[in-house]
Amino acid sequence: MRVLIGFILLITSCSTLHTSNLSNGTPLSSHMDKGLPRQILTLQFSGLVNQLARDEQAFFPVISKVFDTGPTGMTEEEYKQKLFLLNASISFNPAYRTFDVSIVSPPQHFEETLNLAFQVLRSPKLDPKNVTEAILNTKSNLQSSFSSMRTGLMYHAFKDYFKNDSLSLNGTTSPKDVSKMNKSNVVSLYKKIFTLEHVRAYSVGPIEASSVASSLNAMLTKYQVPTYTPYVFNKEIASPSPKVQIIHRPNVTDHQVLFLFHHKFDIGGKEGVVAQTMFDYFGGGLTGKLGMILREERGLTYHASANYGRYLPSWYIYSFAGSKQLESLLKGIVEVKKLTEESKVTTQELYNIKSSLVADFKQSYELPMDDLGLEAYADLFSFSVRSLRNFPDEVMTVSTSDLESYKASILSNKDFALYIMGDKNVIIPILQRLGYKKVEVINETNL
């Protein structure tokens, strides 16, 4: 209904953060944000993806598909129609160190939607027909997403580099590994790991924190959710293996390139701030050294970037090129890395980078839900959320000498893994000319 003096609600001026423990000890962080039309609740199943090996990770997209069909006692059509009429959604997302269940609902239907979500989690449709369909659908969707070479490269490289360590797993899988799922192991894995005991809760929206807590407590009782225990992650991840590996897809004319380096970043500390500054200087899109030289000056690629790993102790350089430009690109990346290592950063350059980073941060954390995401990330990785939130102030303290000594230490690292996805018949001769001696080749179909 249009009114004469109209309003658009963008962001509330009143957003408050409450933290508390639910009746079973589950930590709940709740932002009230009357600017959101619907309440958002994320249940973070800490460590769930880490309980299965790499070739079992297919369980997570499959069980997500099973969950999507609703609980027992309700057909898929009935379940989806119910959600539709509630204007609500329930979705499932595996990620590094977690399996997230996201519940979005208008406030007046929040409890009903929450109840549905717990029904699904506790009593999914694990009959053979439904599980078989879920496996089939998962495989089909994966084949579609793996048609993008970048997907295949990113899926494989980090896991392989860290030797399939559990911390390198994130619930993603390949078409080949989905074939290892069947009617019985999906059921047995579900029973084994979906115990709901390591769940954290994050909520944002127009409902007051106490009401959110009250609704959740009612569910914990009704669905007999066990006492919360924090999931203890391994402190150390397997040491990576420097190597050169081609992931072969025949007859393509474009090749994806990923250099991976090992380094454990103190993301929540001062290092994290200096690292972001350094990577923006070196590989920040079109304004970093990589983009400026490889794309803007030499026209070798549409994209070249570098950044530190948010989830794994690593940093990377990523780019791609056609067959004719690949050799120059590979050479160029090494040159630019060296050049950046040795270059002098001016005060103006540093100021520009810092200003841009601050503006980016402010945009990235514009809404209370963004801050809640930051908190969830910090909790999973044991970073200080306070430090992360303080980034705009901290980054302004980075000096040119901080940046120069830091980039010299990071960029001087010559131990790396190089993964290239493309046609091996094009890539192998190039790598030989560039002096890479030992090159592994795997077929894309074996991922």
Next chain:
Amino acid sequence: MIYTLLFVSSLIFARDFPVELREQVGIYHYSLDNGLDLYVTKNPKAPVVSIFHWVRAGSLNEKKGITGIAHLFEHMMFRPVHKGEKGFFDKITALGGSANANTRYMATVYTTSVPANNLEGLLKIESDRFMNLKVTDELLDVERKAVWSEYSTKFDTNPVIDIWGKIYEAGFPGHPYEWTVIGYRQDLEKIKAKDCNAFFDRYYRPNNTGLFISGDIEPSKVYALVKKYYAGWKRGEDSSLPKEFQKNTKFTSVTGRIPSPSKQVLLGFRTKDEDKHSLEYMFINHLLFGSSHSLSDRRIKQNAKLASAVSDFNYDYDSGLVKGFFVLLPKATLSKLTAEVLKLKSDIEAMDEKNFSAYKQEFITSLLEGTLRNDSLNEAIALSWGKYKDLNIFLDWDEKVRALKKESIVNLLNKFYNKDNMIVVTTKAKE
């Protein structure tokens, strides 16, 4: 000077969202004498200022033999304006900002953001490139290679992007929709600096441009700055779009070029009178393909079990087609899929008021949630002006969507939703 204060309509629906209002936001419209349309949104909570330049110059303004020039020129807009100076990315970084752009069928859109205290600096460098850029063959040759890389990684290796290009090629023979935004390979090689400069001269004019600025800013001050820097931009010939594709059509089915292990299908219907029915088309797209409870999802994925995934495809970005994307399951056939898709119209005809209202509510929610951020709010305003040619779509979307009648949707479907007007492209099977 035309000055209009527009208030954005209330999004309170006490029945559905008991939301408290916190801020009053206004959208201010100005027109400069040279025809530049300026929309300033005062948003005190914005973290930075968002600026959109929407230029009515896209691939639909190209001619055969020189396709891809709109896109190639877009790339050149980030190069130095004057000899010896830095490129646009360097300049904007110095202001603590960021920039991007994309070329579409009907427009090229430049997006930038800066802290509010650097807005004047940004408008200075923006107006400079929009008024004074001169392309040289030397820089064009370097940029052409980057576009080759874009071509190569997208169109030569990605089967989904390949079929996106194919659906237009198959659906609009002899019309500018036929070629993709990136153009034909052979044309890319031929484009010279003088062609780019001629394109710039013809289309990059204030009367072909909408400027959208949203942030913690004072509209009158922004207007004064825009006048200061853009008033000297000379009006030119109005841009115009080609006539709607008129040829008699029959059902078209083609295969893509890039092999894919799974059968992926892009299926579309050419729109009729898209300009006159913008909101209806948006809603139809939502009903058929875009909603997570879309009619396609229900009929084709859930019931007929023909697909593992169903979605819409680039609707806001593209024009000319209402299209859906399907990842087919192994036993599904194209004939079954097309038959089921055609039945979606009867699903709408048979829909009761309760469900129709629920779709409308869902659509309103998605528009509302999609404009919570300052830059997405600014984009929605720009899109309403640029693509939908009706700012009231944005201003009154709740009211307008609620007023939609099933009969008007069905009447529109009767104009374009039939087999003869359908184009289907399937990815090539992998051997």
